[in-house]
Amino acid sequence: MTGPGGGWLARLKAGLAKSSGRIASGLAGLGGRRVDAALLAEIEDLLIAADLGPGPAARLTAGLARATFNGPVSADDLREALAREIAAILAPVARPLAIDPAHRPHIVLVVGVNGSGKTTTIGKLARHLRGEGRSVMLAAGDTFRAAAVEQLQIWGERTGCPVVSGKPGADAAGLAYEALEKARAAGTDVLLIDTAGRLHNKAGLMDELLKVQRVLRKLDPGAPHDCLLVLDATTGQNALAQVQTFKEMVAVTGLIVTKLDGTARGGVLVALADRFGLPVHAIGVGEGADDMRPFAAADFARGLLDLA
Numbered sequence: 001m002t003g004p005g006g007g008w009l010a011r012l013k014a015g016l017a018k019s020s021g022r023i024a025s026g027l028a029g030l031g032g033r034r035v036d037a038a039l040l041a042e043i044e045d046l047l048i049a050a051d052l053g054p055g056p057a058a059r060l061t062a063g064l065a066r067a068t069f070n071g072p073v074s075a076d077d078l079r080e081a082l083a084r085e086i087a088a089i090l091a092p093v094a095r096p097l098a099i100d101p102a103h104r105p106h107i108v109l110v111v112g113v114n115g116s117g118k119t120t121t122i123g124k125l126a127r128h129l130r131g132e133g134r135s136v137m138l139a140a141g142d143t144f145r146a147a148a149v150e151q152l153q154i155w156g157e158r159t160g161c162p163v164v165s166g167k168p169g170a171d172a173a174g175l176a177y178e179a180l181e182k183a184r185a186a187g188t189d190v191l192l193i194d195t196a197g198r199l200h201n202k203a204g205l206m207d208e209l210l211k212v213q214r215v216l217r218k219l220d221p222g223a224p225h226d227c228l229l230v231l232d233a234t235t236g237q238n239a240l241a242q243v244q245t246f247k248e249m250v251a252v253t254g255l256i257v258t259k260l261d262g263t264a265r266g267g268v269l270v271a272l273a274d275r276f277g278l279p280v281h282a283i284g285v286g287e288g289a290d291d292m293r294p295f296a297a298a299d300f301a302r303g304l305l306d307l308a
């Protein structure tokens, strides 16, 4: 997650190819016309189909209507104008995860539905934080699945971070407590806590997350300092419902959106930004440790419209 370099921009653009292909090819068919109500309605439909959400789609087309186009407008001009407006919607939420050095450790609870990419994201965050010279400890708080502990241990080895784990079925809150004690004793900078994505039901998951939070607060009343919700972009509009559900369970402080490489639904980031205004700390475009970067509004907007 080091600064966006040329290689990363190319990967972001390639990752967003399915999303941008949908929007750009739709716009290509609309170029050369005057900006009138019919054209704007077609663009609005296109943006909704690309998962940007009805609210943002309406505002973006209203913005196009205000832009002064002299005569027929080319598809390229439409793309440039939309990219500028989309970047303006995304800019307020593009905020990197801020580690407060006054917290030792800075405690990050990672939540999300099963399969959204929590454990992988923790691995990627660990790599990034280690790269910044910080010490990191991982807590295998997903005690529900045996394979989950193993998966986190592999990430621990890969990134050189100790992993605190218990037996499968162990109490997640007890494990989180133990991890925080260990991280404190070791003077660790950041503690990343994995959680189960699915328990027997929603109430079970909520109970567990609340208990983890409660137990951490016995040691540090400010814990967790960040509660990151990991969202899988391929779920499209369902990501909005997931934010709503998790916000009702815990105080979500920020989002990380994964799997932007495999989906045509990357536009959902615009819908998320518009609806919740929660910081989007980073985005994932692959399964590797280096396939995550801070979310950059203009880069993403241009990638979404297939612009260089």
Ligand SMILES: Nc1nc2c(ncn2[C@@H]2O[C@H](COP(=O)(O)OP(=O)(O)OP(=O)(O)O)[C@@H](O)[C@H]2O)c(=O)[nH]1
Pocket (backbone or CB within 6 Å): 112, 113, 114, 115, 116, 117, 118, 119, 120, 121, 142, 148, 196, 197, 198, 258, 259, 260, 261, 262, 284, 285, 286, 287, 291
């Ligand atoms: N293509 C792609 N795959 C990803 C990305 N992030 C995670 N994955 C893959 O998605 C799958 C699920 O990721 P996990 O990190 O195990 O998800 P999880 O939320 O921890 O899942 P549970 O522990 O079952 O709740 C794995 O196969 C990951 O390699 C991404 O950005 N892009």
Ligand SMILES: [Mg+2]
Pocket (backbone or CB within 6 Å): 118, 119, 120, 142, 148, 194
């Ligand atoms: Mg997991």
